[in-house]
Amino acid sequence: MSAEPTAELGALLLADGRLPTGSYSHSAGLEPAVRSGLTVEQIPDYLEARLRTVGLVEATAAVLARRQAAREPSGLAGVQAALLARTPSAALRTASGLLGRGLQRLGVRLFPDHPGVVELSRWQDAPLRPVALGVVGAAVGMDERQVARASLYDDLQTVTAAALKLLPVDPVEATGWVLDSAAVLEAMVGRALAVHDTADLPALAAPVVEQWSLDHETSSRRIFVA
Amino acid sequence: MSRPAPAQVSVANRQGTAQVTRLATSTFVRPRVLGVRGDRVSVALVAACATLLAGDDLRLEIDVGPDSCLELIEPSGTVAYDCRGGRAHWSAVIRVAEGGRLLWPAAPFVVSHGADVHRSTQIELAPGGTVLMRETLVLGRSGEVGGSLRASLSATAGGAPLLVEDLDLTDDRRRSAPGVLGTARVLATVALLGAAPSETAHPHETLLAGPGALRRAVTQHAHDAEAALDPTWERWRQAQPGA
Numbered sequence: 001m002s003a004e005p006t007a008e009l010g011a012l013l014l015a016d017g018r019l020p021t022g023s024y025s026h027s028a029g030l031e032p033a034v035r036s037g038l039t040v041e042q043i044p045d046y047l048e049a050r051l052r053t054v055g056l057v058e059a060t061a062a063v064l065a066r067r068q069a070a071r072e073p074s075g076l077a078g079v080q081a082a083l084l085a086r087t088p089s090a091a092l093r094t095a096s097g098l099l100g101r102g103l104q105r106l107g108v109r110l111f112p113d114h115p116g117v118v119e120l121s122r123w124q125d126a127p128l129r130p131v132a133l134g135v136v137g138a139a140v141g142m143d144e145r146q147v148a149r150a151s152l153y154d155d156l157q158t159v160t161a162a163a164l165k166l167l168p169v170d171p172v173e174a175t176g177w178v179l180d181s182a183a184v185l186e187a188m189v190g191r192a193l194a195v196h197d198t199a200d201l202p203a204l205a206a207p208v209v210e211q212w213s214l215d216h217e218t219s220s221r222r223i224f225v226a
Numbered sequence: 227m228s229r230p231a232p233a234q235v236s237v238a239n240r241q242g243t244a245q246v247t248r249l250a251t252s253t254f255v256r257p258r259v260l261g262v263r264g265d266r267v268s269v270a271l272v273a274a275c276a277t278l279l280a281g282d283d284l285r286l287e288i289d290v291g292p293d294s295c296l297e298l299i300e301p302s303g304t305v306a307y308d309c310r311g312g313r314a315h316w317s318a319v320i321r322v323a324e325g326g327r328l329l330w331p332a333a334p335f336v337v338s339h340g341a342d343v344h345r346s347t348q349i350e351l352a353p354g355g356t357v358l359m360r361e362t363l364v365l366g367r368s369g370e371v372g373g374s375l376r377a378s379l380s381a382t383a384g385g386a387p388l389l390v391e392d393l394d395l396t397d398d399r400r401r402s403a404p405g406v407l408g409t410a411r412v413l414a415t416v417a418l419l420g421a422a423p424s425e426t427a428h429p430h431e432t433l434l435a436g437p438g439a440l441r442r443a444v445t446q447h448a449h450d451a452e453a454a455l456d457p458t459w460e461r462w463r464q465a466q467p468g469a
Binding site: 038042 | 378380381386387388389390391392393394400403404405406407408410413429430432433434435436440442444
C-alpha cells in the first residue's frame with residue numbers, strides 16, 4: 001500500500017513515453033548500434049544486455065535516490081557522484097543529464113516544495129536521469145520497487161520505440177520483446193532493491209555501448225540525441 | 227586460509243632524487259629496479275613462476291610517495307591457465323600521494339580457455355596524484371573462446387569516486403551480447419586518472435566527470451588494440467603533470 005494517492009497513477013505517468021521530458025528523442029544507444037550493424041534479430045539480446053549492465057546500474061541509482069529524497073536529500077549528491085564515476089562516456093553523461101533535466105523541470109513545476117526537488121535545484125549540474133527519476137518518483141509517492149521497474153522499463157521502451165523508426169520492425173513483435181524481458185527485468189528489480197549503500201552501487205559496464213555512444217556523438221547523420 | 231603476501235613497490239622523493247623505499251618479492255612477482263633518473267624510478271615486475279593457476283592469488287601493492295614518479299614495466303604478459311574448476315585471483319592496490327605519478331603500461335592479460343579469474347584494481351589518488359595506465363584484457367589464446375573473467379576497477383581522487391567499473395565477462399553468451407563485447411575478444415584501455423588532457427583527439431577518447439580520461443579499443447586481436455591506443459598513450463603521457 002502506498003501512502004500517496006498519486007502513487008499508482010504517478011508510476012504509470014513516469015513510465016509513459018508521452019511525458020514531456022524529451023525521452024522520445026533518445027534511442028538508448030540503438031541508433032549507433034544499428035549503424036554498427038546490429039540487426040533486428042539481435043535486439044532482444046541487446047535489451048537483455050542493457051538490463052544486466054547499465055539498466056541495473058541506473059535502476060539501483062534510482063532506488064538509492066528515491067530513498068535519499070525521502071530521508072536525507074543532501075545525500076543525493078553522493079548518488080549522483082557514484083553514478084557519474086560509473087559513466088565514463090561523456091556522451092552518455094550528457095544524454096542522461098538531458099533526460100534528468102526534463103524530469104527535474106517537471107518536479108520543479110509540480111512539486112516545488114518537495115525536499116528532493118529543492119535539493120536538485122541547488123545543483124549547478126544536471127541531475128542524471130536515474131537521480132531525477134528517484135526524486136520525482138518520491139515526490140509523486142512511488143515506492144522503491146515502482147521506481148526501479150520504471151527505470152528499467154523506460155530503458156526497454158526507449159530501445160523498442162527507436163527500433164520502430166530505425167528498422168523494419170513489426171510493432172507487435174517489438175511489444176513482445178518487452179514482455180519477454182519480464183523475468184530478467186524483475187530479477188534486476190530485486191538486485192536493485194537489495195543495495196543499501198551508495199558505495200555498493202553496481203558498476204557493471206557495457207564497453208561497446210560506451211564506444212557506440214562516442215561514435216554517435218561525432219556522427220553528422222543522426223535521428224536521436226543518443 | 228590467509229592470503230599470500232603481496233609483492234610491494236614503494237618509492238619516495240628524497241630532495242629531488244627518487245628512492246625505492248620498499249621492494250618485496252612474492253611467490254608470483256619479483257620486482258627489479260631497472261634504473262633511477264632524477265625523480266623517476268623504473269621497476270620491472272618480473273614473473274617468478276608460470277602464473278596464474280587455480281588457487282593462485284597474485285597481489286601487488288604499489289605506493290608512490292609525494293612528488294615522486296614510478297614507472298612499472300612488465301617484461302612479459304600474464305596468462306591465466308585452465309583452472310579445472312578452481313579460481314585464480316589477481317589484484318593491485320595503488321596509492322599515489324600528492325604530486326606523485328605512476329606510469330604503468332601493463333602487458334596483455336590473457337585468459338585461456340578454462341581459466342576462471344577475478345581481477346581487481348584499486349587506486350587511491352591524493353589531490354594532485356596521477357596514474358597513467360594501460361591494460362589489455364584478452365579472452366583466449368589464439369583460436370580459443372577464452373575462459374571466465376571478472377575485472378573490477380575502482381579509483382578515487384581525494385576520497386571521491388572517479389572511475390568505478392565492473393566487467394562481468396564470466397559467461398561466454400552474455401559477454402558476446404551486442405553492446406558488451408559482441409564478437410570481440412580484446413578489451414584494451416588507457417586511463418589517465420587524477421588529471422585530464424586539455425582536449426580529446428580521437429572520438430573514442432572521453433573525459434571523465436572528475437579529473438581523468440579514458441580511451442578504449444574493442445578488437446579481435448591484441449595487436450590491433452595496442453596500435454589503436456599507442457597515439458593516445460603517447461599524448462596522455464605528455465599531458466600527465468610533471469611529465
